[in-house]
Amino acid sequence: MEVQRAAEEEEEEVAVDVQVxxxxxxxxxxxxxxxxxxxxxxxxxxxxxxxxxxxxxxxxxxxxxxxxxxxxxxxxxxxxxxxxxxxxxxxxxxxxxxxxxxxxxGSPRLKPPKPEKQFLISPPASPPVGWEQSHDATPVINYDLLCAISKIGPGETYELHTATPTTPSVVVHVCEDEQGLGPTVADCSQQEKPLAPRPKIVQTRRPDFMPGAEQ
CATH class of the missing domain: 3.30.70.330 (RRM (RNA recognition motif) domain)
Structure with missing residues (x-):
């Protein structure tokens, strides 16, 4: 019944009176x-x-x-x-x-929009009866997953999702830290260790001023 009613509404919108x-x-x-x-x-x-x-x-x-x-x-x-x-x-x-x-x-007289579409107009009109604004869902944080990832050392892997006959596995590969600039392996229960200082960026020197050069 709902499909038939939607088809009838579409036919009403398509059937436009054209007068020449x-x-x-x-x-x-x-x-x-x-x-x-x-x-x-x-x-x-x-x-x-x-x-x-x-x-x-x-x-x-x-x-x-x-x-x-x-x-x-x-x-x-x-x-x-x-x-x-x-x-x-x-x-x-x-x-x-x-x-x-x-x-x-169409009709020579301007008709108002349908009630269920009025809330899409800017500035919005009164919403239809029973309409409620949807709220964003609260983000889900998997602390167990974050804890397991933090325990992985450089060069190790961690399988997030096991492979099935229809889906592949998801594996996290942690890059090796050769220069010692990244964070060290830390346990969730321990305090975070301070990071190594980042290398200083050397600024490009400005060319010397030449009075004879045209600006």
Whole structure:
């Protein structure tokens, strides 16, 4: 039942209402000449073609897309302009006119998120009923293992996990301390012995100052 309910919720989220509306009172001129955006006389000639159908026509130029939006006062003027000017020649380029479309995805009204997802919003809203914050688990420290490892001397090994037919063994190899810089073998019940002093790092000497050198 839970699997079926989850599948139904996914189908509800995937099924989105998409509405496409044609804007019949406007046209989009597609791939217009590049000179149309820079030469004023060419722009005036282009606008004259459409003002013969509607004196109140308005133009919006999109140079990056090489398109022009032509808005008419009514749909009849837009339909007549497309019927007569579509695929006609203008300054050596074929004019292509299309009706723009407005795409609405989902409901036109904004719906609030589902209650079980509201606590993921930043800043968070009220959490759902019954929701409780989880607490981090307390770290587990194996003192027996730490004690056994501390008793291992240099060059010795300690098997942490015995091998099985399906898993390998885990063995700790302690490196030998040739220079005597590392800690010595210490028992857990005894006090820790002081470590040997660490070697001093010699700082690199700064070059002598030369007055003749350019800074």
């Amino acid at each position: 509306t044609d804007l019949l009172n406007a046209l989009i001129a597609w791939k217009v000449p590049e000179d149309l955006f820079t030469i004023s006389s060419l722009k005036a000639s282009f606008e004259t073609l459409f003002r013969s159908f509607d004196p109140e026509v308005q133009f919006q130029y999109f140079r990056s897309f090489r398109r022009v939006r032509i808005s008419f006062s009514d749909a009849a003027a837009a339909a007549e302009a497309r019927l007569r000017l579509h695929r006609t020649d203008f300054n050596g380029t074929e004019i292509r006119l299309y009706f723009p479309q407005s795409v609405h995805i």
